[in-house]
Amino acid sequence: MNKVFALIDCNNFYASCERLFRPELQGKPIVVLSNNDGCIVARSNEAKALGLSMGAPYFKNKALIRKHNVQVFSSNYALYGDLSHRVMRVLQDMEPDVEIYSIDEAFISLPAGNNLAAYAKSMKARVEKYVGIPVSIGIAPTKTLAKIANRFAKKNAQHQGAFEIRNHENSDELLSTVGVGEVWGIGRKSTEKLNRQGIHNALQLKNADDQWIRKHLTVTGLRTVMELRGTSCLPLDHSLPTKKSIISSRSFGSPVNTLPDLREAIATHIAIAAEKLRKQKSAAGSIHVFIYTNRFKKDTPQYAGNIMMTLSQPSACTPTIIKSALQGLERIYKPGYAYNKAGIMITELVPQNHLQQNLFCSENIENTPLMATVDRINTRWGRNTLQFAAAGLAKPWGMKQAHKSPAYTTNWPDIPVVTASF
Amino acid sequence: MSLRADYSISEIYGFEQKIRVLRPLFSSGVSAGFPSPAEDYIEQRLDLNELLIKNPAATFFVRVNGDSMIGAGINHNDILIVDRSLEPVSGKIVIAIINGEFTVKKLIKHGHSCKLVAENPAYPTVELTEESSCEIWGVVTCSINQF
Numbered sequence: 001m002n003k004v005f006a007l008i009d010c011n012n013f014y015a016s017c018e019r020l021f022r023p024e025l026q027g028k029p030i031v032v033l034s035n036n037d038g039c040i041v042a043r044s045n046e047a048k049a050l051g052l053s054m055g056a057p058y059f060k061n062k063a064l065i066r067k068h069n070v071q072v073f074s075s076n077y078a079l080y081g082d083l084s085h086r087v088m089r090v091l092q093d094m095e096p097d098v099e100i101y102s103i104d105e106a107f108i109s110l111p112a113g114n115n116l117a118a119y120a121k122s123m124k125a126r127v128e129k130y131v132g133i134p135v136s137i138g139i140a141p142t143k144t145l146a147k148i149a150n151r152f153a154k155k156n157a158q159h160q161g162a163f164e165i166r167n168h169e170n171s172d173e174l175l176s177t178v179g180v181g182e183v184w185g186i187g188r189k190s191t192e193k194l195n196r197q198g199i200h201n202a203l204q205l206k207n208a209d210d211q212w213i214r215k216h217l218t219v220t221g222l223r224t225v226m227e228l229r230g231t232s233c234l235p236l237d238h239s240l241p242t243k244k245s246i247i248s249s250r251s252f253g254s255p256v257n258t259l260p261d262l263r264e265a266i267a268t269h270i271a272i273a274a275e276k277l278r279k280q281k282s283a284a285g286s287i288h289v290f291i292y293t294n295r296f297k298k299d300t301p302q303y304a305g306n307i308m309m310t311l312s313q314p315s316a317c318t319p320t321i322i323k324s325a326l327q328g329l330e331r332i333y334k335p336g337y338a339y340n341k342a343g344i345m346i347t348e349l350v351p352q353n354h355l356q357q358n359l360f361c362s363e364n365i366e367n368t369p370l371m372a373t374v375d376r377i378n379t380r381w382g383r384n385t386l387q388f389a390a391a392g393l394a395k396p397w398g399m400k401q402a403h404k405s406p407a408y409t410t411n412w413p414d415i416p417v418v419t420a421s422f
Numbered sequence: 423m424s425l426r427a428d429y430s431i432s433e434i435y436g437f438e439q440k441i442r443v444l445r446p447l448f449s450s451g452v453s454a455g456f457p458s459p460a461e462d463y464i465e466q467r468l469d470l471n472e473l474l475i476k477n478p479a480a481t482f483f484v485r486v487n488g489d490s491m492i493g494a495g496i497n498h499n500d501i502l503i504v505d506r507s508l509e510p511v512s513g514k515i516v517i518a519i520i521n522g523e524f525t526v527k528k529l530i531k532h533g534h535s536c537k538l539v540a541e542n543p544a545y546p547t548v549e550l551t552e553e554s555s556c557e558i559w560g561v562v563t564c565s566i567n568q569f
């Protein structure tokens with residue numbers, strides 16, 4: 001049976017999540033900031049109309065934001081994660097073949113048919129009713145075209161949030177209006193190459209010479225071209241690829257000078273990463289530790305230290321990894337610098353069930369139940385209910401999150417209040 | 423911190439051991455004696471979620487502030503279970519948005535007109551005309567009153 005792809009994409013997802021529990025913000029401009037309140041990472045349509053751009057630094061736009069009374073939110077990943085999960089669940093209840101592509105996008109494989117745009121509209125209506133998050137749906141014979149169809153669904157109000165691209169019907173005319181750089185999988189470097197070759201829009205890319213594409217954009221680029229021609233090369237991907245490495249790093253709210261503060265930061269990052277590590281049932285073979293001064297402050301002394309520590313045997317045990325990481329930190333730490341970022345990357349991941357036993361260390365036998373208990377408690381009662389003493393309690397280096405909304409759906413004291421007094 | 427003091431020996435003489443040692447982990451005790459006669463009759467335990475939440479993806483919790491719904495058994499500070507997947511038909515208790523604010527009321531529909539009714543004589547009924555902006559956010563299925 002012939003299949004087509006639908007791409008469901010949540011509109012202005014983070015901003016929509018914030019608005020769901022703040023009905024008075026209907027129709028008002030909203031922006032959501034990145035970790036540490038650095039950049040704008042999501043905008044409501046009203047904020048887009050004011051000219052606030054994606055990725056723009058918050059501090060540079062403060063005047064504009066104040067002038068138009070734009071509501072500002074720090075990222076609230078507990079909220080976005082929960083609502084994302086709900087959206088995906090509604091989709092999975094409707095369709096058996098769903099690929100969760102990102103926090104706010106899913107591909108669905110559908111049997112080809114006649115009235116798919118109408119069906120897409122019913123899907124859209126269901127997600128919006130059940131979860132309260134507006135979505136747009138693009139349908140096409142390939143994933144790459146579905147991405148483009150989604151863009152039209154979103155941009156042109158007359159499509160009412162759902163749009164289908166069919167082979168040999170409307171596709172060529174539409175593709176000529178899409179820049180190559182906007183095609184899924186075509187990055188900045190490829191765009192430059194294509195532009196130099198006189199290829200500026202998706203239609204020109206579709207009709208490009210196979211040999212040239214293969215030579216300059218490799219087989220990956222050729223796949224994209226085939227997909228533009230309506231030949232599906234990218235099936236739904238259900239394997240959540242186990243990560244090869246896990247990174248946790250963050251800029252400090254204010255610069256950090258002392259080793260004890262850095263120790264706490266590194267231990268906290270390890271705790272976060274090790275939990276993820278255990279969730280995917282892996283163990284780490286080595287850890288990179290890095291600390292940076294602020295490279296944008298040219299007038300202050302600059303230093304960047306990093307080191308790789310190898311564990312005597314792969315481990316998923318937080319205390320073991322913290323111990324090794326802190327040894328590394330002591331070796332790279334230099335006093336007298338104002339550090340503004342610290343982080344870790346755990347690598348050489350191996351599946352836990354392939355662990356080799358080391359004669360000198362019995363930690364995996366001893367600690368597995370302990371770590372499982374720690375993870376269970378933290379999942380149930382919220383992150384950091386149980387934490388490792390090395391991670392510290394005060395966290396003076398913590399994140400700047402001046403505008404964070406409550407965890408409306410994941411923390412009892414934070415649930416929304418409804419009035420019964422009028 | 424005495425990190426260097428307990429630097430593990432294995433790290434200095436690190437070697438790779440190729441033999442995989444598997445040790446059994448007994449999660450339950452080894453039974454000695456008669457098996458429990460109740461074992462065959464154990465079914466699942468009662469789960470409140472199963473009773474109260476039909477559609478988890480569409481279900482939200484909110485807290486009540488005020489006494490305008492006490493006639494419906496909804497008290498100040500109760501937690502309401504709200505199911506957005508249900509149709510707000512006449513007679514349902516709903517979460518409505520009035521003037522940008524969440525409120526809990528009973529929805530009554532008469533043909534094309536509808537009104538939001540408080541379950542407490544001290545509060546007036548809100549008539550919904552075409553102009554007055556009102557959106558139904560979800561349908562209340564249960565009120566939890568913790569003593």
